[in-house]
Amino acid sequence: MGRFNWLFLVVLACFFGCSGDRSETPPSPVTRQDPNPRPGGALVEEGLVGRYGGRYVSVIRVQPKTFNGMTANESSSSDFTSGPLAESLLKYNYSTQEYEPALAESYEVDSSGTVWRFHFREGLRWSDGAALTVDDFLFSMDLVYDEVLHPSVADLCKLNGQPFRVEKEGKRTLKITVPGTYGGFLDAITSVRIMPRHVLGDAYENGTFSSAYGIDTPPEDLVVCGPWMLSKFKPQERVVLKPNPYYFRFDQDGKRLPYLNELVYLVVPDQNAQLLKFQAGECDEIYFRAEDYAALKDGEKEGDYTVYDLGQEMATNFFWLNQNDRANPESGRPYVDPRKQKWFRDREFRIALAHCVDRQGIVDNVFYGIGEPLFGSIPPVNKKWHNPDVPKYRYDLDEARNILEHAGYIDRNGDGVREDKDGNRISLTLLIQPDNRERQGIASILIDDINKVGIEIKTAAVEFNTIITKLRETYDYDAILLGLTGGIPPSPYTGSNVYKSSGRTHLWNPEQPSPDTRWEAENDRLMDVILSSEDYETARKAFFKIQENLAQYQPAIYIVSRRGLIAVRNKFTGLNPSVMRPWVLWQSYRISHDPEKAAQELATRSG
Amino acid sequence: MIPVLFGISFLTFLVMHLAPGDFLSTMALDPSVSQESIDAMRSRFGLDQHWTVQYALWLKNVMFHLDFGESFSLHQPVFNVLQTGLLNTFLLASSAAMITWVVAVPLGVVSAVRQYSWLDKVSSLIAFVGISIPEVFLALLLILFAAKTGWFPTGGIRGIDHDSLSVMGKGLDIAHHLVLPAIVLATVPLAGRMRQMRGNLLDVLRADYVTTARAKGLPERDVILKHALRNAINPLITLFGYTLATLLSGSFLVEVVMSWPGLGQMTLEALNSRDLYLMMGSVMMASTLLIVGNLVADILLALSDPRIQV
Numbered sequence: 001m002g003r004f005n006w007l008f009l010v011v012l013a014c015f016f017g018c019s020g021d022r023s024e025t026p027p028s029p030v031t032r033q034d035p036n037p038r039p040g041g042a043l044v045e046e047g048l049v050g051r052y053g054g055r056y057v058s059v060i061r062v063q064p065k066t067f068n069g070m071t072a073n074e075s076s077s078s079d080f081t082s083g084p085l086a087e088s089l090l091k092y093n094y095s096t097q098e099y100e101p102a103l104a105e106s107y108e109v110d111s112s113g114t115v116w117r118f119h120f121r122e123g124l125r126w127s128d129g130a131a132l133t134v135d136d137f138l139f140s141m142d143l144v145y146d147e148v149l150h151p152s153v154a155d156l157c158k159l160n161g162q163p164f165r166v167e168k169e170g171k172r173t174l175k176i177t178v179p180g181t182y183g184g185f186l187d188a189i190t191s192v193r194i195m196p197r198h199v200l201g202d203a204y205e206n207g208t209f210s211s212a213y214g215i216d217t218p219p220e221d222l223v224v225c226g227p228w229m230l231s232k233f234k235p236q237e238r239v240v241l242k243p244n245p246y247y248f249r250f251d252q253d254g255k256r257l258p259y260l261n262e263l264v265y266l267v268v269p270d271q272n273a274q275l276l277k278f279q280a281g282e283c284d285e286i287y288f289r290a291e292d293y294a295a296l297k298d299g300e301k302e303g304d305y306t307v308y309d310l311g312q313e314m315a316t317n318f319f320w321l322n323q324n325d326r327a328n329p330e331s332g333r334p335y336v337d338p339r340k341q342k343w344f345r346d347r348e349f350r351i352a353l354a355h356c357v358d359r360q361g362i363v364d365n366v367f368y369g370i371g372e373p374l375f376g377s378i379p380p381v382n383k384k385w386h387n388p389d390v391p392k393y394r395y396d397l398d399e400a401r402n403i404l405e406h407a408g409y410i411d412r413n414g415d416g417v418r419e420d421k422d423g424n425r426i427s428l429t430l431l432i433q434p435d436n437r438e439r440q441g442i443a444s445i446l447i448d449d450i451n452k453v454g455i456e457i458k459t460a461a462v463e464f465n466t467i468i469t470k471l472r473e474t475y476d477y478d479a480i481l482l483g484l485t486g487g488i489p490p491s492p493y494t495g496s497n498v499y500k501s502s503g504r505t506h507l508w509n510p511e512q513p514s515p516d517t518r519w520e521a522e523n524d525r526l527m528d529v530i531l532s533s534e535d536y537e538t539a540r541k542a543f544f545k546i547q548e549n550l551a552q553y554q555p556a557i558y559i560v561s562r563r564g565l566i567a568v569r570n571k572f573t574g575l576n577p578s579v580m581r582p583w584v585l586w587q588s589y590r591i592s593h594d595p596e597k598a599a600q601e602l603a604t605r606s607g
Numbered sequence: 608m609i610p611v612l613f614g615i616s617f618l619t620f621l622v623m624h625l626a627p628g629d630f631l632s633t634m635a636l637d638p639s640v641s642q643e644s645i646d647a648m649r650s651r652f653g654l655d656q657h658w659t660v661q662y663a664l665w666l667k668n669v670m671f672h673l674d675f676g677e678s679f680s681l682h683q684p685v686f687n688v689l690q691t692g693l694l695n696t697f698l699l700a701s702s703a704a705m706i707t708w709v710v711a712v713p714l715g716v717v718s719a720v721r722q723y724s725w726l727d728k729v730s731s732l733i734a735f736v737g738i739s740i741p742e743v744f745l746a747l748l749l750i751l752f753a754a755k756t757g758w759f760p761t762g763g764i765r766g767i768d769h770d771s772l773s774v775m776g777k778g779l780d781i782a783h784h785l786v787l788p789a790i791v792l793a794t795v796p797l798a799g800r801m802r803q804m805r806g807n808l809l810d811v812l813r814a815d816y817v818t819t820a821r822a823k824g825l826p827e828r829d830v831i832l833k834h835a836l837r838n839a840i841n842p843l844i845t846l847f848g849y850t851l852a853t854l855l856s857g858s859f860l861v862e863v864v865m866s867w868p869g870l871g872q873m874t875l876e877a878l879n880s881r882d883l884y885l886m887m888g889s890v891m892m893a894s895t896l897l898i899v900g901n902l903v904a905d906i907l908l909a910l911s912d913p914r915i916q917v
Binding site: 057062065066068071074147148150151152154155210211214215216232234235236237238264266267268269270272273276277279280282463465466468469504 | 626627628632642643644647648678680681682683687688691692695747750751753754755757760761762763764765767770863864865866868869872873875876880881
C-alpha cells in the first residue's frame with residue numbers, strides 16, 4: 001500500500017508541475033527575419049510604431065466549418081475568411097465608418113457613375129509568394145457568377161438581375177462596368193473574397209471547388225492574402241494563425257505587419273466557461289454580457305485588464321404584429337384570424353402598444369443599465385444612416401389607454417380586458433425564443449405593461465427554427481419578439497429583403513404580390529432610389545424617409561439595444577475598440593505586445 | 608443488434624424531419640441571400656426531396672458503400688469529421704468509468720465491512736451529494752476552482768504550448784486536462800455504484816456460505832475479497848456496459864461546458880444547424896458504442912459467473 005501512495009504522490013506532483021494553459025508569452029525575439037521584398041506599393045500605417053513578438057488569445061463559441069471564403073455562409077467561418085485571413089479591394093474602417101484603400105491603392109468612378117476602376121498596388125503577393133494580380137480578381141468574379149456554386153455574394157453583385165462586367169485594363173487596373181448606377185456597389189465589391197487562381201483554378205475546372213479550402217486542408221496549402229495565415233487547426237479546440245510573410249502593410253519604421261507572433265482562437269462553447277477562462281488568465285479578450293459587468297469591473301486591477309464600454313450596439317430587439325391578410329392557397333382560409341387581423345392592421349392599436357414599452361425600465365432591469373432605448377432599426381451609433389427626427393412614442397400607459405379608448409377598444413363588461421367594436425376580447429400571444437434569457441426578461445416586462453392597459457397578452461416559447469418557419473411559411477402567429485444583428489458595414493443596400501414589401505424578410509407581411517399600403521408602396525420606391533443612387537446624399541435622404549414612414553406606422557415596435565462590453569488585457573497597444581465585431585481584432589495587424597508602453601498609455605488615460 | 612441500429616436510424620431521421628426547418632432555415636432569414644441561392648443549395652443537398660426518399664438514399668450509401676454522407680456545413684465526409692471527436696469522447700468516458708470503478712468498489716466494500724463507522728457515514732454523504740448535484744453546476748464549480756487555484760486548466764484537451772512538449776509531456780498534458788471533466792462525469796455513477804456495492808455486499812455477507820467460510824477458519828480478508836465480493840459484484844458487471852453507455856451520452860453536457868472536443872460538442876452543433884448527415888453519423892456511432900458496451904458487459908459477466916454458459 002505504501003508503494004502505491006508514493007507513486008500516486010509523484011504523479012500528482014507532475015500534474016501540479018504542468019503550468020497548463022496560462023497565456024504566459026514565452027520570451028520571443030524582438031527582431032524578426034523578413035527576407036521577402038517590400039512591395040513597391042506597400043501601404044504604410046501612418047504614425048504606427050510597435051514591437052515584434054507576443055501572442056493574443058481570443059475565444060470563440062463555435063469552430064469554423066470551412067476556410068473557403070467563397071462558399072462560407074455562416075459567421076463562424078466567415079469570421080475567419082473575411083477577417084484575419086482576408087484583405088479586400090478596400091477596407092471598411094470601423095472608426096470612421098468609411099472605406100479605405102487596401103489591395104487597391106486608389107479607385108474612381110466615371111461621370112456616368114457606372115464604370116469603376118480599381119488600381120491594384122504594385123508588388124502584391126499571396127502568402128506563398130506568388131504574385132497577386134487583377135487576374136485573381138477576375139477568377140473570383142467567375143466563381144461569384146458560377147451558376148452551380150451560386151455563392152450568396154452573387155445576389156449583391158447583380159443589379160436588377162444583371163451581373164457586372166469585369167475586365168483587366170493595363171497591368172494593374174480592374175475595370176468594372178455596372179448595368180446602371182448602384183448605390184450598394186462598394187459594399188458588394190468589397191464582399192467578394194479574392195481567391196488565388198494559381199492554387200484553386202484547377203479545383204474550379206474539375207468541379208471540386210466547394211470542398212476546396214476545407215478544414216482538413218494542410219495549413220501550408222491554405223494560400224491567403226490577409227495579415228494572417230493558418231498555422232494550426234485543431235478541430236473543436238483552437239485555430240492558430242501566424243503572420244503572412246508577404247503582407248503589404250508596414251509600420252512607420254518599415255517593419256512589416258502584423259507585430260504579433262501568433263493569433264490564437266480557443267473554442268469554448270459555454271459563455272460561463274469563457275468568462276472563467278478570461279479570469280484565469282488563459283485568454284486576452286472577452287466580449288461579455290451585462291450581468292458580468294460588475295464582476296469584471298472589480299477585477300480590473302488584479303487581472304491587469306481594462307473593461308471597455310463600446311457604446312450602443314447595432315443589434316436590435318423588437319416585436320411586431322402579424323399583418324399578413326392573405327389566405328392560404330390550399331385551404332382557402334386566411335392565415336390570421338380576421339378578427340385579430342383588424343386590430344393588427346389598425347395603426348392606432350400599434351401606436352398604443354408602442355406607448356407601453358418601458359424602454360428605460362427594460363434597460364435597467366434586463367441589461368443592468370448597460371443599454372439604450374431604441375426607436376427604430378437604425379440606432380444612433382450608425383452615424384451615416386440614422387435619422388434622429390422620427391416620431392418616437394414614449395412610455396406612457398395613460399396615453400396608451402387614451403388612444404385605445406378613442407379607437408374603440410373599450411372594456412365594456414368590466415372584466416379588465418378591452419373588447420373591440422364587435423365585442424371580441426383583445427387577446428393575443430407573443431412568441432419568444434426559449435433559450436435567450438435577455439429576451440425572456442424583455443418579454444416579461446413588456447407583457448406586464450400591456451396587460452395593465454387592458455390588452456390580454458401572453459408569451460409562448462417556441463424554438464427558433466419554428467419561429468422562422470412561422471414567419472416565412474405558415475404565418476400562424478399573432479406577434480413575435482426577435483432581434484437582428486446588423487450587417488457590416490451597416491448600410492441599407494443589403495436590406496431589400498427587409499424594407500421592400502416584396503421582400504422575403506419583410507417581417508410583418510413578407511412577399512406581398514403588390515404593396516398593401518400607401519406607405520409601403522412609397523418605401524418600395526425609396527428603396528429602389530437607394531439602390532440606384534449615385535451618391536450618398538440621395539441615398540441618405542431616401543433612407544431617412546423610409547425610417548420616418550416606419551416610425552410613423554410602427555409595423556415593428558423597437559425596444560432596446562445593449563451597449564457592447566469587452567475586457568482586454570493591458571499588455572497590448574495598438575487597440576482601437578469598436579462596437580462592431582470583431583471589436584478589437586478588426587485591426588489585428590496593429591496590435592503590439594508591449595506591456596511598458598501599454599502601462600504608460602493606461603496611466604495617461606486614467607490620470 | 609442490427610435491427611436495433613435500423614430502428615434507431617429510422618427514428619432519428621423521422622424526428623429530424625418532424626422538427627420544422629432544415630439546414631438552410633437560418634440562412635433564409637439573412638436579408639442579403641436571395642431565394643434562388645437558397646433553392647440552389649437545397650437541391651444540391653438533396654433536401655427538397657421527401658424524407659423517405661432521403662432516408663432510403665442514406666441507408667443505401669451506408670450499407671453498400673459504408674458512406675455516411677457529407678456534412679452540409681463542413682463539406683467533409685462525416686466519418687472523417689467525427690473520428691477525433693469519437694476518440695476524445697471515448698477517452699473521457701473510459702477515464703470516468705475507470706474513476707468510477709477504482710473508487711466505487713473499494714469504497715463500497717469498506718463501507719459495507721465497517722458499516723456505520725465514520726468512513727461509512729462520510730462516503731454515504733459524498734454519495735448522496737454526488738447523486739443530487741446537477742452536472743452543469745458541478746462542472747462550473749470545478750472550473751471556478753481551477754481558475755482560482757491555477758492547479759488545473761479551465762477546459763480544453765491540450766495546453767496552449769502542447770506541441771513543444773515531449774511525448775511524455777504531451778501525454779501528461781492531456782491527462783492533466785482530463786482530470787476535472789472525468790471527475791464531473793464520474794460523480795453521479797460513482798455515487799450510485801458505491802451505494803450498490805455496499806448494499807450488495809451487505810446482503811451477501813448475511814448469506815449462509817459466508818458464515819460457513821468463516822467457520823471453516825478462512826482469514827477474513829479471503830472471505831470478503833475472494834468469496835463475498837465475487838458474488839456481490841455480479842449485478843455491477845451487468846451495469847458496467849450500461850454505465851459506459853450512459854457515460855458516452857451523458858458526456859455531451861460536460862463536454863460543452865468544459866470545452867472538451869468530443870462527440871457531444873459536434874453533435875450539439877450539428878443539431879443546432881440541422882446538419883442532417885453529421886447528426887445521423889453521430890447518432891449511429893453513439894448507438895454502436897452503446898451496443899458494444901453492452902456486449903462487453905455480457906462477456907464480462909460470462910467470464911466472472913461460472914453459472915452462465917456462453
